[in-house]
Amino acid sequence: MKDSPPPDTKEKILDTAEKEFATRGYSVTSLRKITSEAGVNLAAINYHFNTKQGLLMEVLHRCIDPMNRRRLEMLDALEAAGDYSVERIVRALLEPALRMKERYGVHGEYGIRILGKLHGEPAGVPHEVFTDLFHLVFTRFTAAFGKALPELPDEDRLWRLHFVIGAMAHTLASSDKLESLSCGLCNAVDTDAVVERLVSFASAGLTAPLPGTAAGGSGS
Amino acid sequence: MKDSPPPDTKEKILDTAEKEFATRGYSVTSLRKITSEAGVNLAAINYHFNTKQGLLMEVLHRCIDPMNRRRLEMLDALEAAGDYSVERIVRALLEPALRMKERYGVHGEYGIRILGKLHGEPAGVPHEVFTDLFHLVFTRFTAAFGKALPELPDEDRLWRLHFVIGAMAHTLASSDKLESLSCGLCNAVDTDAVVERLVSFASAGLTAPLPGTAAGGSGS
């Protein structure tokens, strides 16, 4: 029975699985690849995590729970101050995700990429995994945006929130692709700049005039 | 040697593979599942497509090429008229994707979901597959947005385009998740409405004031 000083098998497995899930993907990563790279025995996975999906769940919770706690902290602070600014609520939603790398180092970076990947590939991952991980965050932020955008119909608000999540997930999962596409002009190392760009983009999208309203203002 | 009247093995394979890749995902779909569901022999896949990846490529081209042709048609029309409206360029980029279902029926719907899925899961799919499929579209639209938003630095413009693509991909891949999350309030059957929502969201995001510029206007 030990908990404090184990630079241990279990942790080595978690770290390696995290890295592989993030870079290659969950369903194409074999347990043998993980254990051989971590330098541990194959059976150790079933001993510590029972199944492959058990391992995934523990990897996910380890990297996503702190992020969601931070999100709710920031939202709590806003609500305690009665602050229902769209931009600041957006920031509370996006910044903890985008800053995971600098807060949690390599673990944060990998966790973020797993998250982004899984948004589009729930292959082999049951639906309720996501529900459990994000239900509270979704509920709280939906309500906050309801207060921040009272004139916007529920349906439009949810759609726009959906678009924001998509932009975020894509940024988290594959902003390295943008780096290669732009021949290095765009890179994600300057987290501050990415946060500002995404927050301003999302805020503008959320507060856009309704399609019916004749105030687009983007004509040539 | 026949081409015109084959309600054929090859087509049955393509249809079934398309459906399975779209609903379950590429890497977790086995060739045996495809052939058994299509009612054809397992070896037929290797006869007609050589490898599993060859099958994927043909599925992708069959559903994505028409969409990209339509995008470029619409962009051609705009450029021929000297029309560099952000909203209309955005529409040329997004609408052909979102309308694939009604243009190509079930094939369009499945193709769209495969596309959305693969944006986040290039697991087992080499990088140049995407490059080949989208390089021309990316180049043309990047240039068009450069003319439509001349005051925006290249870097910001590419980032915002990246966000737009993320919002689109997420909408294509998993707007059914939004339907269940919103308890049926949001659904994607009304394509017109989804197009308008996403176009207005993306246009607003693309034309947002720069983060440095003090004109956010979303403070409470």
Added chain:
DNA sequence: GTAATATTCATACGTTCGTTTCAAACATAC
């Protein structure tokens, strides 16, 4: 030290995978 527990190890099981083989069925041309 000894007993009890916790962890690691080598190895194997049963499945399923993508791919291949080669003969049988089919179409077409002469």
Added chain:
DNA sequence: GTATGTTTGAAACGAACGTATGAATATTAC
């Protein structure tokens, strides 16, 4: 008809997968 090229069929290949087993080895408790 026979010959030729194309498409299907049943069966198997070797490899890799997730998982399970039981003995060996650390670790802890007394």
